[in-house]
Amino acid sequence: MSLPKAELHLHIEGTLEPELAFELAARNGVTLPYADTDELREAYRFEDLQSFLNLYYELMAVLRTERDFEDLANAYLARAAAQGVRHAEIFFDPQAHTSRGLGIGTVVEGLWRALGNSEADHGVSTRLILCFLRDESAESALATLDAAKPYLDRITGVGLDSAEVGHPPVKFREVYEAAAALGLRRVAHAGEEGPPEYITEALDVLGVERVDHGLRCVEDPALVERLVRDRVPLTLCPLSNVRLRTVDTLADHPLPAMLDAGLMCTVNSDDPAYFGGYAGDNFDAVRATLGLTEERLRELARNSFLASFLEDDEERRAR
Numbered sequence: 001m002s003l004p005k006a007e008l009h010l011h012i013e014g015t016l017e018p019e020l021a022f023e024l025a026a027r028n029g030v031t032l033p034y035a036d037t038d039e040l041r042e043a044y045r046f047e048d049l050q051s052f053l054n055l056y057y058e059l060m061a062v063l064r065t066e067r068d069f070e071d072l073a074n075a076y077l078a079r080a081a082a083q084g085v086r087h088a089e090i091f092f093d094p095q096a097h098t099s100r101g102l103g104i105g106t107v108v109e110g111l112w113r114a115l116g117n118s119e120a121d122h123g124v125s126t127r128l129i130l131c132f133l134r135d136e137s138a139e140s141a142l143a144t145l146d147a148a149k150p151y152l153d154r155i156t157g158v159g160l161d162s163a164e165v166g167h168p169p170v171k172f173r174e175v176y177e178a179a180a181a182l183g184l185r186r187v188a189h190a191g192e193e194g195p196p197e198y199i200t201e202a203l204d205v206l207g208v209e210r211v212d213h214g215l216r217c218v219e220d221p222a223l224v225e226r227l228v229r230d231r232v233p234l235t236l237c238p239l240s241n242v243r244l245r246t247v248d249t250l251a252d253h254p255l256p257a258m259l260d261a262g263l264m265c266t267v268n269s270d271d272p273a274y275f276g277g278y279a280g281d282n283f284d285a286v287r288a289t290l291g292l293t294e295e296r297l298r299e300l301a302r303n304s305f306l307a308s309f310l311e312d313d314e315e316r317r318a319r
């Protein structure tokens, strides 16, 4: 669906389509343990977040040069633009690349080759958000922020992703304080698989302005009340939730109830190459399966711009 919208929850590494993965593997002399794209797609049956993350990190082996990151980002931006995305706030996972021997500069410079020209090339404005891997140490997160310092003119904010349960937000208090002192915006995944308490902690300890997913807030009425009162945006990803089995089926997704409760919801794609759809596909799916009215869909699109890190004048222009 081509309703103008902003995408606020998108992992650039999660946009690696099987065809591009094989193309980059050939370009870089990397052997993938799959015969072809069909066999790779067969592996896209996930039990939970961890089973997805295993494949997500494995396939990153094909990303080696600035040009690879540029090609990855351009492929995403073209697809997003075709589905009505006018603005994209894009996560990247530097530790998943530096742990393989790449410099963070290769990643940022490569992505920027695409993002820096995206308004002209795709009609999509962009922001870049550096995510810390929460299943790595707090020290590693601090070292990553330090390594990113030469590139902060291109980085708008920090986020927190990867395996959630057992890695509460409080583990990253220090690096979020350091990021805030550098003037970076703050978001974090919370309440995807982890409990509602992680959402509260992300707000109180990390000072996040948006909660990525935040789905499990529905288990805690007092937390819902707080999120409604403070207009805290939630970046929901319905097709991701189905594929990672955080909801049984799309028909069971609590999005309509969350909107009825007054929560500031947005709809996003998370890792579209893996979860069966880009931002517009997620809008189409919730419209078809959850019966959202046109007014609700417009509310979701409006929320996406309001919850973005665009300045007011940019935001008005984008929508």
Ligand code: ADE
Pocket (backbone or CB within 6 Å): 011, 014, 049, 056, 161, 162, 163, 189, 192, 240, 270, 271
């Ligand atoms: N990294 C990429 N996609 C993710 C997700 N849905 N949750 C946590 N970490 C991720």
Ligand code: ZN
Pocket (backbone or CB within 6 Å): 009, 011, 161, 189, 212, 270
């Ligand atoms: Zn995510």
